[in-house]
Amino acid sequence: MSLYGVxxxxxxxxNDPDVRKRFAADRDTVLAEYPLTQEERRALAEADVGSxxxxxxxxxxxxxxxxxxxxxxxxxxxxxxxxRDARGR
Amino acid sequence: xxxxxxAAAAVHAPGITGRPQNATEQQRGVFFPAYRRLRxxxxxxxxxxxIMVSAxxxxxxxxxxxxxxxxxxxxxxxGPSEDEPFLKIPKTRVPGAARLARALATAVSEDVDIAxxxxxxxxHGFMVPLHLxxxxxxxxxxxxxxxxxxxxxxxxKRCYALGHxxxxxxxxxxxxxxxxxxxxxxxxPAVPESGKLNVEWDRAFLEDFLAHRRDALTRYTEAEIERDxxxxxxxxxxxIVVSAATEGARGExxxxxxxxxxxxxxxxxxxxV
Numbered sequence: 062m063s064l065y066g067v068x069x070x071x072x073x074x075x076n077d078p079d080v081r082k083r084f085a086a087d088r089d090t091v092l093a094e095y096p097l098t099q100e101e102r103r104a105l106a107e108a109d110v111g112s113x114x115x116x117x118x119x120x121x122x123x124x125x126x127x128x129x130x131x132x133x134x135x136x137x138x139x140x141x142x143x144x145r146d147a148r149g150r
Numbered sequence: 151x152x153x154x155x156x157a158a159a160a161v162h163a164p165g166i167t168g169r170p171q172n173a174t175e176q177q178r179g180v181f182f183p184a185y186r187r188l189r190x191x192x193x194x195x196x197x198x199x200x201i202m203v204s205a206x207x208x209x210x211x212x213x214x215x216x217x218x219x220x221x222x223x224x225x226x227x228x229g230p231s232e233d234e235p236f237l238k239i240p241k242t243r244v245p246g247a248a249r250l251a252r253a254l255a256t257a258v259s260e261d262v263d264i265a266x267x268x269x270x271x272x273x274h275g276f277m278v279p280l281h282l283x284x285x286x287x288x289x290x291x292x293x294x295x296x297x298x299x300x301x302x303x304x305x306x307k308r309c310y311a312l313g314h315x316x317x318x319x320x321x322x323x324x325x326x327x328x329x330x331x332x333x334x335x336x337x338x339p340a341v342p343e344s345g346k347l348n349v350e351w352d353r354a355f356l357e358d359f360l361a362h363r364r365d366a367l368t369r370y371t372e373a374e375i376e377r378d379x380x381x382x383x384x385x386x387x388x389x390i391v392v393s394a395a396t397e398g399a400r401g402e403x404x405x406x407x408x409x410x411x412x413x414x415x416x417x418x419x420x421x422x423v
Contacts, residue, residue: 068212141342
């Protein structure tokens with residue numbers, strides 16, 4: 062687990078338009094700059110907010126990232142709930 | 151010497167300006183007139199500057215370098231950081247009371263260790279109250295950001311101490327200064343529980359705030375706040391600063407209206423300073 066790295070990517074994407082631009086053009090190169098596990102890299106590349114939520118990414122980092130990734134608000138909340146339910150099963 | 155000329159606390163949830171129509175007509179009919187009454191009081195105080203105490207929301211700081219308290223010392227501040235469609239507040243620059251800010255930060259540093267920045271960006275925490283209270287954005291501000299976000303956060307007792315230190319600093323100044331806490335009370339932002347409120351917790355906290363009950367305001371453990379007031383409940387730190395800074399002043403509630411659509415109890419209170 063490298064939750065700090067996951068959150069750092071989210072923070073940089075949320076706050077730096079240049080990082081967003083680079084991420085949009087080539088996700089893998091941007092993600093390779095951070096200490097992340099393969100699963101963390103996958104979850105960030107696919108904007109899998111449910112998995113990122115279970116990893117412990119702060120909701121105030123996750124919500125803006127979800128919005129910029131094209132997720133509508135109710136779908137974002139539903140994805141978090143689905144991830145929790147799946148873990149509970 | 152000029153004493154503190156205005157003191158208040160009010161919520162800052164993004165839905166207030168971003169999606170006002172989501173609240174019921176009854177809720178809006180209580181909440182927005184109360185914010186207007188706060189605006190009238192602020193205007194009648196004829197302030198030279200407003201100190202605004204709000205919470206960090208990953209707008210300025212991250213866990214690479216997270217200050218407990220940070221005073222803005224800049225000549226002006228860009229905001230809001232959020233996109234205009236989200237907050238419905240146009241991008242602007244808010245003037246900073248830079249000389250006052252530096253003097254306050256210097257005096258406060260006698261008692262409390264603070265960080266300072268000349269590059270703060272204002273998010274909804276500052277911009278929602280400013281939009282409702284000073285929509286022309288001409289009143290110079292001193293922004294104070296508290297880490298209400300990433301543990302370890304400053305202890306509630308330290309926030310009370312910051313309030314004391316701020317008041318001592320304000321009372322040495324010649325300007326007409328106001329103090330506003332922005333944020334709280336219980337809320338669960340950006341998680342499936344969003345919209346859940348703990349109205350009883352809010353009511354009890356507000357009463358302690360109004361009566362400056364130091365021991366009651368600072369009795370909560372971090373786990374208790376998280377459980378009973380949600381991850382957003384840590385923002386009561388801003389309110390604790392104002393309650394400490396106005397000890398002895400009579401408190402008054404202008405609004406206490408639970409508004410799940412804004413994910414908060416619409417709490418607005420003033421101190422007769």
